[in-house]
Amino acid sequence: MNIKKTAILAAALSVFTLTAATADTIKMAFIDPLSGPFGPSGESAYTSFQLAAEHINAAGGVNGDKVEITGYDNKVNPKESLVQLQKALDDGARYIVQGNGSSVASALIKAVNKYNARNPGHEVLFFNYAAVTPAFTNEMCSFWHFRFDAHADMKMAAITDWIKQNPDIHKVYIIGQDYVFGQAVAKAAVEQLAKKRPDIKIVGNELHPLGKVKDFTPYTQKIISSGADAVITGNWGADMQLLMKAAAESGSSVPYLTFYGGSKGTVAALGAAGVGRLYQVSEGITNLPASPEQYALIEEYKKRFPQYDYYYHRAFNTMAMFKAAAEKAGSVEPIPVAHALEGLSIDQAYGKAIMRASDHQVQQPLYISVVSDDVKYGVDDTKYGWKLVPGGTISLEAAEQPTTCKMKRPT
Amino acid sequence: METIVFALVNGVIYGLLLFMLSSGLTLIFSMMGVLNFAHASFYMLGAFFAYTIMGATSFWLALIFAPILVGLIGAAVERYGLRRVHVNGHVAELLFTFGLAYLIEEIVKIVYGKTAVNYRVPSILDFPAVQIYGADLPAYRIFMLFVAMAMLIGLWLLLRRTRAGLIIQAALSHPHMVGHLGHNVPLIFMTVFGIGCALAGLAGVIAGNIFVTDPSMAVQMGPIVFVVVVVGGIGSLEGAFVASLLIGLLQNLAVGINASFADIFGFLGLTSASEVGSITVSSLGPVLPFLLLVLILIFRPQGLMGEREL
Numbered sequence: 001m002n003i004k005k006t007a008i009l010a011a012a013l014s015v016f017t018l019t020a021a022t023a024d025t026i027k028m029a030f031i032d033p034l035s036g037p038f039g040p041s042g043e044s045a046y047t048s049f050q051l052a053a054e055h056i057n058a059a060g061g062v063n064g065d066k067v068e069i070t071g072y073d074n075k076v077n078p079k080e081s082l083v084q085l086q087k088a089l090d091d092g093a094r095y096i097v098q099g100n101g102s103s104v105a106s107a108l109i110k111a112v113n114k115y116n117a118r119n120p121g122h123e124v125l126f127f128n129y130a131a132v133t134p135a136f137t138n139e140m141c142s143f144w145h146f147r148f149d150a151h152a153d154m155k156m157a158a159i160t161d162w163i164k165q166n167p168d169i170h171k172v173y174i175i176g177q178d179y180v181f182g183q184a185v186a187k188a189a190v191e192q193l194a195k196k197r198p199d200i201k202i203v204g205n206e207l208h209p210l211g212k213v214k215d216f217t218p219y220t221q222k223i224i225s226s227g228a229d230a231v232i233t234g235n236w237g238a239d240m241q242l243l244m245k246a247a248a249e250s251g252s253s254v255p256y257l258t259f260y261g262g263s264k265g266t267v268a269a270l271g272a273a274g275v276g277r278l279y280q281v282s283e284g285i286t287n288l289p290a291s292p293e294q295y296a297l298i299e300e301y302k303k304r305f306p307q308y309d310y311y312y313h314r315a316f317n318t319m320a321m322f323k324a325a326a327e328k329a330g331s332v333e334p335i336p337v338a339h340a341l342e343g344l345s346i347d348q349a350y351g352k353a354i355m356r357a358s359d360h361q362v363q364q365p366l367y368i369s370v371v372s373d374d375v376k377y378g379v380d381d382t383k384y385g386w387k388l389v390p391g392g393t394i395s396l397e398a399a400e401q402p403t404t405c406k407m408k409r410p411t
Numbered sequence: 412m413e414t415i416v417f418a419l420v421n422g423v424i425y426g427l428l429l430f431m432l433s434s435g436l437t438l439i440f441s442m443m444g445v446l447n448f449a450h451a452s453f454y455m456l457g458a459f460f461a462y463t464i465m466g467a468t469s470f471w472l473a474l475i476f477a478p479i480l481v482g483l484i485g486a487a488v489e490r491y492g493l494r495r496v497h498v499n500g501h502v503a504e505l506l507f508t509f510g511l512a513y514l515i516e517e518i519v520k521i522v523y524g525k526t527a528v529n530y531r532v533p534s535i536l537d538f539p540a541v542q543i544y545g546a547d548l549p550a551y552r553i554f555m556l557f558v559a560m561a562m563l564i565g566l567w568l569l570l571r572r573t574r575a576g577l578i579i580q581a582a583l584s585h586p587h588m589v590g591h592l593g594h595n596v597p598l599i600f601m602t603v604f605g606i607g608c609a610l611a612g613l614a615g616v617i618a619g620n621i622f623v624t625d626p627s628m629a630v631q632m633g634p635i636v637f638v639v640v641v642v643g644g645i646g647s648l649e650g651a652f653v654a655s656l657l658i659g660l661l662q663n664l665a666v667g668i669n670a671s672f673a674d675i676f677g678f679l680g681l682t683s684a685s686e687v688g689s690i691t692v693s694s695l696g697p698v699l700p701f702l703l704l705v706l707i708l709i710f711r712p713q714g715l716m717g718e719r720e721l
Binding site: 040 | 414418425520525539621622623626667669693
């Protein structure tokens, strides 16, 4: 009798502690490549999110709850991502974080939409920190999706504005990865150049397979023989690093205007050849003047993860905005958080960040920077780092692009 | 013109690299009649070993010792693994090498991490050697060319001009007869397997720093090596050589061609507005070797220079 009572008590207690434990943690699933050619891209973002979560937890968590981020390796494969998404949902994740690969993001948006329609009360939110195909906040926009990175048209607008100021550029070569994102970049480049600099000749518009090319020498050779004055590329991860490796080898001095020149290893691949030649447009660089706290964060990141550099500033923005939204809503449930995120504005290290309510696209200042050997923080363990180009600051208002999104909100 | 010249140079270098990889595979096949699925894994091991040795000492020591180390591992795999599995037939051998490929990949992931290591071109060779039409050809690529040529000549001399080569050739086609003549056939098999793996390792040493050294390099290189071996004719060294160069040139030349399907098949009424017509030859570059594989299997199943069918 006594034993039975104790058993019941124990069972009841364990159920109680179990529910208490789950209520105390906000589970976020980080679904991105953690191995393979794009592994470094995923891992450096994952470590950024982890550090951001640690800081939030150390400061008392979100509304008193702890944030827990778990990594799920999707190998940049949309099909694999859906398997990992299911795994994450089974593990109780309510927030999905992904960024590498618009093909993956597209699959996840559709899957999350479907899941939320079928499981009212158990909705999940998708925080996209790097998949920048414009469609996700235009025709494909979803209430469940929030993008914390400037999309391809916004970044391209920054690049084409820069080209507009440089009358020496007459011929432009576009090279990119052959999938939805690379195609979006090429389309944006052609359209915007035609508007801003109709005199520019596009001497090449090339797409190569994603993550398959080992040797970019034939491509750089083509770029050289086309006589291009500048190259525009949306390449990221290994495709960025290898493209620049081949470009450095070929010895040409064509400037490369990139979205993701900050991909790990790219600056190291170029070495001295990158100075004044490799450009990137991003939401922040470590060599911008910043607060002592931001410098401390940059140094803490490097100390904790010496193989990477502080690059994913937007990961910290994502977490800061999530925390602010949850506190504003007084809840960590996805729907109130989503409503609170709409129109939310935070002061981040390099300016403001506002989550536009109409399409869930973050609005923030953008910076065009170039590789330089005269910087406070080098990257890839070299003395070369990113330096703001003169006139390279694009204000939040100037970076804004219109949207066609007709947001459907849950009633 | 300059595009063609450059594509030729790069194509030959890439082709010779492919040959370095596939020569071992084709030798092992003609010897044991088994396709070694783990062959590209030895290529990967070569690159990782070279990275480690170069970090501790110099690139030149890595160039010598990494392939030897890989060859020893290969020999051990043959001696203690394949030879025992051999009794159970070809399917068992095939499955064994298949499993081995996964095993090596996982071990590499545990030891070196899941992402790429920073294996770099030695600084002494990191300068532009010649300029062709305004583009630099790095000294390291020329060095690759020389290493590949030296390996090619060395292998040819070993097989065709030495007594050991004579015995190996005999053991490939008539192992029992060679055994009856008093030669240690299992030892020959082990040696050939080891040499084949060492050649793959050497390819890894010289290619790992110009491409990427990461745990997925074996999986990415694997299919193309099989294409070379099948196109050349399984078991034929000459065939592998021709196929390697053919595929190296094909891939490099294709990238340089801007023409689309609409330009080529325009006379059939294909326009560039259509889905098929807008495909360009350059975007097909990576697919071409596999297209070649399919065509060869249909029209010449024994391969370009092979003697037996699959």
